[in-house]
Amino acid sequence: MANASDIITYIGVPLAVLGVLPIFYTFINSFFTLRNIKSSLRNCGLEATTRGSFLAGFVEVSLPRFSITPLERDEDEYWTSGARPSTLKGGTWTLFNWNQLVTGHAMQRVQYSSDLKVPQAEIDLEELYEFLLDRGAVPDVKGIHMLRVSGLWTPAGTSLMLSPDSTQTALRMSMPDDSDGILSLALQWKSEWTKRNCSSLPPSWIRLELPASASSEVEGKAVDDVEKAGSLSEKPSVKDVSQDVDIPKGKKLPKSYNNSPPPPSYSPSPTSIRFHLTSSSTHPFIQIRSPTYERYHEPLWSAPLPSLDGTRSTTNWLAPLSLTLSLSARCPTTCLNIPQPLYNLCLGSSIPCGVLVLARLLSPNDVPEWETPEPPGVNHLEAHERFMASQQAIARERILPEAQRQQAARLRQLEELSAMGMRARKEQRERAEREEKREREAVSSTRLQVELVVNAALGFLEGEGDALDVTIVAGKGLGEGKGASQTAVERLLVGIYRAHVGIDAEENAWAVDACEMLDRWRDWTQRGGMNRDDLRAILQNRSAFCWAAVAVGLVTRVCGESGAEGSGLLNDVRECLKVWKKVRLG
Numbered sequence: 001m002a003n004a005s006d007i008i009t010y011i012g013v014p015l016a017v018l019g020v021l022p023i024f025y026t027f028i029n030s031f032f033t034l035r036n037i038k039s040s041l042r043n044c045g046l047e048a049t050t051r052g053s054f055l056a057g058f059v060e061v062s063l064p065r066f067s068i069t070p071l072e073r074d075e076d077e078y079w080t081s082g083a084r085p086s087t088l089k090g091g092t093w094t095l096f097n098w099n100q101l102v103t104g105h106a107m108q109r110v111q112y113s114s115d116l117k118v119p120q121a122e123i124d125l126e127e128l129y130e131f132l133l134d135r136g137a138v139p140d141v142k143g144i145h146m147l148r149v150s151g152l153w154t155p156a157g158t159s160l161m162l163s164p165d166s167t168q169t170a171l172r173m174s175m176p177d178d179s180d181g182i183l184s185l186a187l188q189w190k191s192e193w194t195k196r197n198c199s200s201l202p203p204s205w206i207r208l209e210l211p212a213s214a215s216s217e218v219e220g221k222a223v224d225d226v227e228k229a230g231s232l233s234e235k236p237s238v239k240d241v242s243q244d245v246d247i248p249k250g251k252k253l254p255k256s257y258n259n260s261p262p263p264p265s266y267s268p269s270p271t272s273i274r275f276h277l278t279s280s281s282t283h284p285f286i287q288i289r290s291p292t293y294e295r296y297h298e299p300l301w302s303a304p305l306p307s308l309d310g311t312r313s314t315t316n317w318l319a320p321l322s323l324t325l326s327l328s329a330r331c332p333t334t335c336l337n338i339p340q341p342l343y344n345l346c347l348g349s350s351i352p353c354g355v356l357v358l359a360r361l362l363s364p365n366d367v368p369e370w371e372t373p374e375p376p377g378v379n380h381l382e383a384h385e386r387f388m389a390s391q392q393a394i395a396r397e398r399i400l401p402e403a404q405r406q407q408a409a410r411l412r413q414l415e416e417l418s419a420m421g422m423r424a425r426k427e428q429r430e431r432a433e434r435e436e437k438r439e440r441e442a443v444s445s446t447r448l449q450v451e452l453v454v455n456a457a458l459g460f461l462e463g464e465g466d467a468l469d470v471t472i473v474a475g476k477g478l479g480e481g482k483g484a485s486q487t488a489v490e491r492l493l494v495g496i497y498r499a500h501v502g503i504d505a506e507e508n509a510w511a512v513d514a515c516e517m518l519d520r521w522r523d524w525t526q527r528g529g530m531n532r533d534d535l536r537a538i539l540q541n542r543s544a545f546c547w548a549a550v551a552v553g554l555v556t557r558v559c560g561e562s563g564a565e566g567s568g569l570l571n572d573v574r575e576c577l578k579v580w581k582k583v584r585l586g
Contacts, residue, residue, distance in 0.1 A: 029111075033059050033110070033111070033112060034050060034059045037050060037059060037061060037110070037116055038050060040087070040088060040116065041061075043084065043087070044084055044085075044086040044087065044088060044091065044094065044118075046063065046064075046086065046091075046118065047064070048061050048062055048063045048064070049061070049062040049105075050062075058109045058110070058111055059109070059110055059111075060107060060108070060109050061107070061108045061109075061110065061116060062105050062106070062107050062108075063105065063106050063108070063118060063119050064102045064104070064105055064106075064119070065102070065103050065104045065105060065106050065119040065120075065121070065122075066098075066100045066101060066102060066103065066119075066121045066122070067100075067101045067103045067121065067122045067123070068093060068098035068099060068100055068101075068121045068122070068123050068585070069098060069099045069123065069124070069127060070098065070099070070127055070128075070130075070131040071097055071098065071099060073134070073198060073202060074198055077097040078097065078198070079135075079194060079196075079197055079198065080097065081095060081096065081097075081189070081191050081194075082094045082095050082096055082097055083097075086118050088116055088117060088118045089116070089117040089118065089586075090117040090118040090119065090120055090177070090586035091118035091586065092186045092187040092188065092585070092586060093120070093121045093123075093187060093585040093586060094118070095187050095188075095189045096131075096187075096189070098121075098123075100121075103122065106119040106178075117177070117586075118586065119586070120177065120178075120184060120584035120585060120586030121584070121585050121586065122182075122582055122583070122584060122585075123582070123583060123585050124581065124582060124583075125183070125576070125577055125580045125581065125582065125583045126577045126581075128171075128185075128583070128585065129161075129573070129577065130202075130203050132161050132170060132171060133203045134196065134200075134202055134203055135189075135193075135194060135196060136164035136193060136194065136195055136196050137161040137162065137163065137164065137170045137171065138161065138162045138163070138164060138166050139160070139161055139162075139569055139573065140159045140160055140161055140162050140169075141569050141572075142159075143158050143159045143160045143161075143172075144160055144569065144572045144573055144576060145569075145572045146158055147160060147173070147572075147576055148572045148575050148576050148579075151579070152176075152181065152183065154173050155173065156172075156173050156174055156175050157172055157173060157174075158172060158173040159171070159172050160172060160173065160185070163190075163193050164193050164195060165193075168188070168190075169188055170187070170188055170189060170193075171185055171186070171187060171188075172185065172186050172188070173185060173186075174186035174586060177586070182582065182583060182584050183580045183583040183584065184583070184584045184586065185583055185584070185585050185586075186585070186586060187585065199297065201274060204276060204277045204278065204326075205274055205275070205276050205277070206274065206275065206277060206322050206325065206326045207272050207273070207274040207294070207297070208272060208273050208274070208490055208493055208494050208497070209271065209272050209490065209494075210270055210271055210272055210273060210494055211491065211494065268295050268300070269295070270293035270294055270295050270300055271294065271295050271296055271297075272293075272294045272295075272297060273291060273292065273293050273294065273494070273497065274291070274292050274294060275288050275289065275290055275291040275292070275322075276288070276289040276290045277289075277319065277322055277323055277326065286319040286320060286322075286323050286339060287319060288318060288319050288322065290302065291497075316515065316518075316519065317496060317515050317518050317551075318493065318496050318497060318500060320339050320342055320555075321489060321492070321493055321496070321551055321555075322493060323339075324342065324489070324551075324554055324555050324558050325486060325489050325490060325493065325554070327558045327570075328485075328486055328489075328554055328557065328558050329486060342555050342559060343559055344522065344525055344526065345518075345521065345522060345525060345552050345555055345556070346555065346556045346559045350447040350448060350449065350450055350453065351447065351448060351453045351530075351549070352370075352442060352443055352444065352445040352446065352447055352448075352530065353367035353368060353370055353445050353446050353447070353448050354367075354370045354371060354438075354441060354442030354443070354444075354445035355442050355443065355445075355530065355535055355538060356448065356453065356456055357370075357442070358438075358439075358442050358535065358539060359538055359539055359542050359545065360542075361456040361457065361459075361460055361542070361546070362452075362456050367445075367446075367448065368445075368446050370441060370442065370445035370446060371438055371441045371442070371445075372437070372441065374434060386419075390412070390416065393408075393412050394412075396408075397409055397412070436532075439532045439535055439536075440532070442535060443529070443530045443531060443532060443534075443535055444529075450552075450553050450556050450557075451553070453549050453553065454485060454549060454550055454553035456546075456549075457545070457546035457547075457549040457550050457553075458484050458485070458488065458546075458550060460542065460543075460546045461488065461543070461546050461547070461550070485550055485553055485554045485557075486554065488547070488550045488551075489550060489551050489554050492511060492514060492547050492550070492551060495508040495510065495511030495514075496508075496511045496512075496514075496515060498511070499511045499512050510543060510544065510547070511547075513541055513543070513544035513547075514544045514547035514548050514551070516544065517537070517538075517541065517544040517545055517547070517548040518548045518551065518552070520534055520537060521548055521552060
């Protein structure tokens, strides 16, 4: 029979061991959890204070909370991915390199290593948006509109920006966690998505290709020959910009786009010009900053820009058309607003078909019937009656004596001359009335679609290019479709800029005429229609009208894609950046 000692030995001891096992499990689990957390933090390059409560089964981790800003654009790390991106939750901001500032610490108590989260980093939303645009990301129209409408109630996972090929999400909404009413975002980026580099234009910058002229071609060839001969091998005392002609495309641009040296006494002719489009709360209209001439996309010198004070017609259209061209070419652009005058142009962008017929831009067979048929020019019955009356008078004169016959012939000739003068004045008056009636019918005729007007204008410019000396972009033709409009507007902008700064004013007078035509176009849009004075101005300068029509056609297409005022991508982005100054990225 078992005694008490046997019961304690065979039953009590195993029960005591089973009671201690949970404590051992908790201790071992906490130990390995702490080790895994330290390993994960080490792999991610994060410094943290850890403390394990082995008996309680928790690990306390104190992680720093950062405020981040993008690096300088000319730094190599700006274009590379993070050296050790975090694999922990909330650490998507470590995919890129940033300027980091510790703003505090976040204490977490976790039981398992998978529960550890990296504190979200605080960043300015506008800086984040411009940074991703510079890296090649594309805004998601639907996602940004949803963010503008729903705000914090936007579902997690909503895409705000897409990859450069628009197939995957680059920036999305995330769970708020401890954001306390602040917008929470998450990044996703692959190294193969980075196609841009420091030689690419930053957001809101635009580059205009300058057309090649005979003198510039000869000068450029001479510079290349001199470089090949090695005559520029000596190191100059000041920066010789002619040595920048053959700089590889991967070479970094200057740290500041505004600090290019002035042109030396001898420098190669530029092949392009770039400038920055900006706006501010004090100056809501688009402004042009830091114009810089380039050769093969490498900076030569900065060109001073006269004040855009609105005293000349070129000042009214240089910046708006530059923004239009940038938007049509899908260039990365920040929250610049499309000016109201551009929207007003869209309302009256169509042209009556009769105007294009009178300007000989379209054939009467290509448009609907719009004018009253002209009456026959000669009344044959009246002409026959006049002829018979003249013959009868001549026959009567033959039977008269010589003196009376001569006097009667003189009287008959005077009457015929008087009648002829009266008929000529009547015909001139009727012709003027017909022209006036035709002009009235032309300006009130059926309006054509914008595409037809643009195609007619492009056809005229293509045919008159040699005579006007406005060959498009280095001798290339206008082509067809949307690219033709963009190319023509780019050439127009080059002419406007040169005329504004006073370079070859006579050769670029056609650009000033086009701006004046755009001013007139804006005026007849505001008053609700074209009048006869506008028609006569078009007939006097068909070339200026065609340049203006191409520009207005591109504006209409861009405004149509951007949406009406108060909607569209640009307006959604502007409103979102106004509401959400700082966001949490994790």
